[in-house]
Amino acid sequence: MSPKKSQLVAVATDLFSRHGFHPIGVDRILAEAGVARMTLYNHFPGKDDLISAVLDRRYHDIMASLRACVEPTSSAKEQLRGIFAWHEAWFTTPDFSGCLFERALAEFGTDYPKISDVAIRYKKNMMAWMGDMLKTLLPEHAATRVASLLLILLDGATIDARAFHDPTIATRAWGVAEAIIEQEIALTSTNSVRR
Template identity: 45%
Template structure:
């Protein structure tokens, strides 16, 4: 049997996630979260001491799921170029999904601008995670310095493409970003 405790907790996290994504962090009230999750207010406050900590939990949970996706993608191919290409293609599919509302982590950075705020830190962690993931993909085929720069550039392309997608230009954006990314990797590759 599954624990009813974690069930409720997880259900709150997922309901809050859906609301934060669609409505925003400040614009989503506690009352709406507990109403849509169909739990009592005290149930929520027993699991999460404050709304901010719930937001952090939601972000960390989504970051974990995102990293799992990246790992799965990485296992599907071997060549760095192919792995990078699949990351961009995965983003393209994401952009086309009906409930796409942009990047929750970028939105968190926008709404919580103070770098010392726990929500800001959680969002920054996720972005650095992707960067390091791509850096480790590139490491075998270029110098450390190049891998750092190229990974940062690819991340910028992805973030920019996500913003374009939010404005309804996802298809063109991911096509252009993918091409630019592969050109950059090719130009920086150290031939074996």
């Protein structure tokens, strides 16, 4: 990515994170980035393309950060705990302002696939990744179901952390997640004994 394109994406990311997508116009992004309008349109045909690039960059940054944080040699439960711990650390950062993917879906819905597809890809890949971890503990159907519940817990924790300025919500969400996992393990063991 060229320096000017990176600068535009970085400035737009900050503005969209703090204020939302619709309230921030191209003129504000250009003013804060110190970039000419023609430079913007050389890199992005329209604002939707810039939003898509912002979300794509955020997607890659988050996934790389999460994967680096989660020790691959740890147990599945420790890896999952690491994902919740990563969220808690994120919630304590000064620039934390909620989930950009959630904001994109809230503002655009699914009528703008150029924008919503990145947000949905993030959710699907997070769920699949956690599901893969859970498959070492649970049958595939149970792992998939529990992974979807863990994603719901992470989404809720992110919203509450922003609303209440309480990063410890991630630890409490992990407590619920762990209880769900343990309950599913117990159910699986009970069902396998009955067979």
